[in-house]
Amino acid sequence: MHRWSSLNERQLALLGRLANDKAPEGSWHPGEFRTADALRDRGLVTIKRSRSEVDAQVTEAGAFYLQHGHHPDDPAHAREGKAAKDRATGGSRSASYADRPVALARRAKAKELIARLVTDRRVTFTKPDDATVTEWRxxxxxxxxxxxxxxxxxxESLRMWNRDLQASLVEGPHPNSLRQRRDEAAPVHVPTELRSPHPVVAALRDLERHAA
Incomplete structure (x- = not known):
């Protein structure tokens, strides 16, 4: 199932209720949690859980879905929108990349992901297909x-043994990072005189002296 796959009746109904600030009253039952998680994995809602309380908010992508009837990332509609825009502008490419629909949608998803990671530190996408994994990366x-x-x-992102995709927010730079500046590196002390050298080193030194 793709991120932009059409919602079923339960998912669409819950998305509409959340958009109208009509969250499920009382405790959420497991079925509603699964439906909400499906919406969250599509980037249509954000969910914050605190003990028995649940705060679910519709994202820009969710509002777009309710207004247009499809996900903003749906490639079929993206092609249609691009073709219409090219016809209207005569194929002009004056718009910057940052203003294009794909970039705007990706920026919105990136912000939503960061917000979830700051709160939960770890986000798991359940058995996403290859296209969805590529998009999240x-x-x-x-x-x-x-x-x-x-x-x-x-x-850090990791594809789990059960095919889930896991993204985690971790403190500190990557171990292989080359961001450390030279003036921040610890100094290495080099002796000016070599004492008790290894026999091989001593032999090479003697050879150099004789050659000189």
Missing amino acids: RVIDYAKRHSLIPEGERI
Whole structure:
């Protein structure tokens, strides 16, 4: 199932109720949690749980879905929108990448992901298909390139043994990071005189002396 796959009746009904600030009254039952999680994995809502309380908010993508009847990432509608725009502008490419629908949608998803990670520290996408995994990795890369990640932290993504995709917010730079400046590196002390050298080193030194 793709991120932009059409919602079923239960999912669409819950999305509409949340958009109208009509969250389920009382305790959520398991079926409503599963439906809400499906909406969250599509980027249509955000969910924050605190003990028995649940705060579910419709995202920009969710509002877009309710207004247009499809996900903003749906490639079929993206092609239609691009074709219409090209016809209207005569194929002009004056708009910057940051203003294009795909970039705007990816930025929105990156912000939503960062908000979830700041709250929960870890986000798991249940058995996503390859296209969805690719899209989320592009979203993570977007967050990195546009400095959306909190300072002093990084995002790590991992494909689990059961095919789930897990994204975590971790403190500190990556172990392989080359961000450390030379003036921040610890000095290495080099002796000016070599004492008790290894026999091989001593032999090479003697050879150099004789050659000289």
